[in-house]
Amino acid sequence: MPAASPSPERLYTLDTLRGLAALSVVFWHWQHFFFVGDSPAAFEVARQPFFSLLTPFYQYGGLAVQLFFSISGFVFFWLFGQRVAAGSLGVRSFVVDRFSRLYPLHLLTLGGVAVLQALYSTGHGTYFVYPFNDAYHAVLNLLLAPAWGLERGWSYNAPIWSVSVEVLLYVLFFILCLAGRWRWLLAASACGAGFALYPGSYKIGSGLLCFFAGGLAYGVLWQLRRRCGSGLALLVCGCIASGAWATQLWLCETLNVYLVMGLCFPATLALLAAAGPHWPGLWRRTGWVGDISYSSYLLHFPLQIVFALAFDRLGFDRAVFYQPWMMLAFFVVLLPMSLACHRWVERPAQRWLRGSRLADVRQPGERAAV
Incomplete structure (x- = not known):
């Protein structure tokens, strides 16, 4: 009988894709260096470094966050969906797993940005890019709630907004999975809700749409492999992904964000996961980029403040x-810094917070990017 899951091993393809998405956000945020206060000043997009080579990242790098949501949805339904539905993964273990993964580095970077913004505002009279660095938004950030609609604007280490939305998605995911086989229908309904909310409430709307589209992509792949085998599943996923991207690239005159978020991203994830059983070592050498994705994502903004402060102090023009x-x-600073943070901050904090009695949260060999 065909296997019922993409692979029991680590999917290096998804890990690498997540890491590349994190770095894409860095390119998208390169414009921060040309802000005065919270607005760009005399910013020339085409003058950014390696523009001809990196044009798609400068123009569409912000969509990497929606790709994060899709990857998370796919991986969560793969690793945790059935276990939650079967009752073998409880609320406490799930919450500790998520808290230990997200909160230590968030707390560290939140404190770092608070100090750096205070230094920046002293010398410049404004904050660096994100202006709402007050006590109210500090509380929202401490609660991982700066993107729940309670905020007045961007604050502190603002890229954490995607993690804030994911916290809500985790809660909804767990509740939906308790419905057993009905979770797929409920996931499709959540997708539809996200479609309706976007772009008016683009943070939560895109999170709902992309996370649960990613989860449904896993469900489709699971059914294909169970009924047709891994070879045909790979072929079908390849055709769907190719057709989706071909439609966007050659038939759409402009970027259709609904097509990209709702079909291109999840179809690509299903294709990469379907390739896993056939080429288990695919992108193994670049899997480390996925390991440091959370570190590089949360560290790049405080590092930007450091660079801005340092080169302003040295008398350089922006x-x-x-x-x-x-x-x-x-990047020579960011990548080693992220590797060190992953090894000496993230992983030790996770081991300490989870403890040996919570070892049931993951199964052997599972190191997907979540």
Whole structure:
């Protein structure tokens, strides 16, 4: 009988894709260096480093966050969906797993950004890019709630907004999975709700749409492999993904975000997961990029403040950030810093918070990017 899951091993393809998405956000946020207060000043998009090579990332890098949501949905339904439905994964273990994964680094970077923004505002009279760094928004950030509709604007380490939305998605995911086989219908309904909410409530709307579209992509792949075998599943997923991207690239005159979020992203994830059983070592050497995705995502904004402070103090004009060598220098710092943070902050904190009695949260060999 065909296997009922994409693979019991780590999916390096999804890990690598998540890591690349995190780095795409860094390119998207390179414009931060040209902000005065919370608005860009005399910013020339095409002068950014390696623009001809990185144009898609500069133009559409913000969509990498929606790709995060899709990957999370796919992986959560893969790793946890059936276990929650069967009652073998309880609320406490699930909450501790998520808290230990997300909160330690969030707390560290929140404190770091608070200090750095205070230093920046002292010398510049404004905050760096994100203006709402007050006590009220500090509380929202401490509660991982800066994107729940309670905020007045962007605050502190603002990229955490996607994690804030994911917290709500985790709660909804767990509740839906308690419905057993009905979880798929409920997931489709959540997708529809996200479609309706976007773009008016684009944070929660895109989160709902992409997370549960990713989960449904896993469900389709699971059914294909169970009924047709892994070979045919790979072929079908390849055709769907190719058709979706071909439609976007050649038939749509402009970017159709609904097509990309609702079909292109989840179909691509299903294709990469379907390839796992056939090429288990695919992208193994780049899996480390996924390991550091959370670190690089949360560290890049405070590091931008450090670079802005340092080069302002040295007397450089902000135009220096148009120079390719400056981007290379930034990544030379960011990547080792993220690796060190993953090894000496994230992983030890997770082991300490989870403890040996919570070892049932994961199964052996499961190291997907969640």
